[in-house]
Amino acid sequence: xxxxxxxxxxxxxxxxxxxxxxxxxxxxxxxxxxxxxxxxxxxxxxxxxxxxxxxxxxxxxxxxxxxxxxxxxxxxxxxxxxxxxxxxxxxxxxxxxxxxxxxxxxxxxxxxxxxxxxxxxxxxxxxxxxxxxxxxxxxxxxxxxxxxxxxxxxxxxxxxxxxxxxxxxxxxxxxxxxxxxxxxxxxxxxxxxxxxxxxxxxxxxxxxxxxxxxxxxxxxxxxxxxxxxxxxxxxxxxxxxxxxxxxxxxxxxxxxxxxxxxxxxxxxxxxxxxxxxxxxxxxxxxxxxxxxxxxxxxx
Amino acid sequence: xxxxxxxxxxxxxxxxxxxxxxxxxxxxxxxxxxxxxxxxxxxxxxxxxxxxxxxxxxxxxxxxxxxxxxxxxxxxxxxxxxxxxxxxxxxxxxxxxxxxxxxxxxxxxxxxxxxxxxxxxxxxxxxxxxxxx
Numbered sequence: 477x478x479x480x481x482x483x484x485x486x487x488x489x490x491x492x493x494x495x496x497x498x499x500x501x502x503x504x505x506x507x508x509x510x511x512x513x514x515x516x517x518x519x520x521x522x523x524x525x526x527x528x529x530x531x532x533x534x535x536x537x538x539x540x541x542x543x544x545x546x547x548x549x550x551x552x553x554x555x556x557x558x559x560x561x562x563x564x565x566x567x568x569x570x571x572x573x574x575x576x577x578x579x580x581x582x583x584x585x586x587x588x589x590x591x592x593x594x595x596x597x598x599x600x601x602x603x604x605x606x607x608x609x610x611x612x613x614x615x616x617x618x619x620x621x622x623x624x625x626x627x628x629x630x631x632x633x634x635x636x637x638x639x640x641x642x643x644x645x646x647x648x649x650x651x652x653x654x655x656x657x658x659x660x661x662x663x664x665x666x667x668x669x670x671x672x673x674x675x676x677x678x679x680x681x682x683x684x685x686x687x688x689x690x691x692x693x694x695x696x697x698x699x700x701x702x703x704x705x706x707x708x709x710x711x712x713x714x715x716x717x718x719x720x721x722x723x724x725x726x727x728x729x730x731x732x733x734x735x736x737x738x739x740x741x742x743x744x745x746x747x748x749x750x751x752x753x754x755x756x757x758x759x760x761x762x763x764x765x766x767x768x769x770x771x772x773x774x775x
Numbered sequence: 776x777x778x779x780x781x782x783x784x785x786x787x788x789x790x791x792x793x794x795x796x797x798x799x800x801x802x803x804x805x806x807x808x809x810x811x812x813x814x815x816x817x818x819x820x821x822x823x824x825x826x827x828x829x830x831x832x833x834x835x836x837x838x839x840x841x842x843x844x845x846x847x848x849x850x851x852x853x854x855x856x857x858x859x860x861x862x863x864x865x866x867x868x869x870x871x872x873x874x875x876x877x878x879x880x881x882x883x884x885x886x887x888x889x890x891x892x893x894x895x896x897x898x899x900x901x902x903x904x905x906x907x908x
Contacts, residue, residue: 484779491786495793502797510852511791511800515880518787529776566827593854705815710855711849713885721882766818 478554479631483525486638491641494597500647507596507646512713514598519715520588521601524608532609539613540626549623561624562682563634565616568634569681572615574692576607577676577758583747584722585611590670591718593705595668600644605719639682640664650696662696669702672765675758707748707761801853804832809855810848817857821846827874827899829888836876836888836903843901847876847886858883867904872896874903 494514501507528536551557576586585607592599619629640659648661655662659680665679677694680687687693696702710721729742734751741749748757756764794800801820803809807828814821814837824840836849846859858878866877875884890896 487783487786491790494790498790498793498797498799501799507798508853509794509797510854511794513854514794514799515787515791518790522780522783522787526780593851678890705854707817707857708858709851709854711851711856711878711880711886713852714882716883721880724881764820 477558477628479627482631482634483637486634490597490601490641497597497645497647498550504647508608509596509598510594513592513594514596516713516718517592518716519599521603522604523605523715523719524603527605528609536609536612537626539617539630540620542622543617544626546625547621551623551625552611552640552724553625553628554752556623558628558632561619561628562635563606564619564622564624565629565632566682567686568615568619570679570686570690572611573679573681574690576611577679578746579744580722580726580747580749581613582607584726587706587722587747590668590704590706591710592702592719593709595644595646595702595704596667597641597644599668599704600641602718606723608704611743623658636681644668655688657683657685663687663693665702665704666696668704670705670707671700671703672762673697673700674702675761707756801849803853803855805829805834805835805848805850805855806832810835810837813848813855814846814857818846819857821859827888827890827903830872830891831889834888836874836886836899838902845876847878847888849883849886856864856883858886862904867900869896869900874900893902 497507498509501509525727535592551561556730570713571580573586576582585604588604589599589602592602616629616633620626643659643661643664645661646665650662651658651660654660659682662685663680664679668676674694677692678684679688684693710718712718726742733739733742738751741751745760746757748755748760753760805846806829807826810826810828811823821837821844822840823837824842825838825848827836827838829835833850833876837846837848839845844859844861845865846857848855848857860866865879868875868877872895874888874890874892874896876888888899890899
């Protein structure tokens, strides 16, 4: 069974759909676009595809080829295996994505994707320059060990990535029964929102059932419009700063750490962790929001 | 790979050009309403004592009611951002009518709030930087 490079094939479709969304934004006023934001997202996307070619892909390929020699099962390249691989990869994606939000070292790579205050198809392409190889080694290698051929894995990774492209839009509202099983624009708008009630929710790639199973599903509330970005929005569109901002923060924090506990907290703690608790993690932001809401007579 | 790179670059150039032609290059003004709304969203427990809105609409600052903290609001394209800090933890300088907060972040070197005249700027900088020091 031959597995095409579906991401490469999809690039012209991505470009075409962004043009369609731009036209729809202009004609209907729905959604939001800002030229410099779009440029930054597209440059980040190109960089994320380009950078692994400088050694990272070769490393991944070498590791996966070696690990495949020690596979637990001999899984054939059959259609049912592709479906199984897709489902397991989607579960793998859920956990990678969740860890990427809950542990700062992984957040440093993923924050790039959330750094835009916009939510449109170009935002989907705003991807990390620093995480794909490391994430691949840690989170995808177990599937190779299980017995899925690396080529099949690359194929389903591509399908998952392509699926996640179209859900980055404000043009599509709700999708009826489709939303029960699948990740949709509505579910993913919640994921990109910084409203306290929406923080750390809807990590799904394709199937939203993972969030429902693991207790992280939050539906979009029509009364609370999502506000996109990160809790400390950036003051720049410079792609290099977008790529490395959080890494610089980690390096500064680790350099100032007074103990091993602090080093661990600054790297593997929740984003916003600090030794004295003076910074805000998602949990603290939610607590603060609940306190303020309880005190507000208007609410 | 070079051909793919060229195609990607061409695609990016087209999308940027189209978005610019459609009027997507926007800079939002930090108006009173926008600044208050953004700060209330980002820092709902920040009890504002006094606001200082920049005359050029590019930045605003607020001192907390107890005078212990400052918040700044800045624009980045058509979006706004905020930072909150304890008095004295961020350098505040006046350059003529401009009050500059030295943030020292890679993504935000400084936030500038412009007063209408130097006398006003001097009063503001006393409130923003000097009152609790």
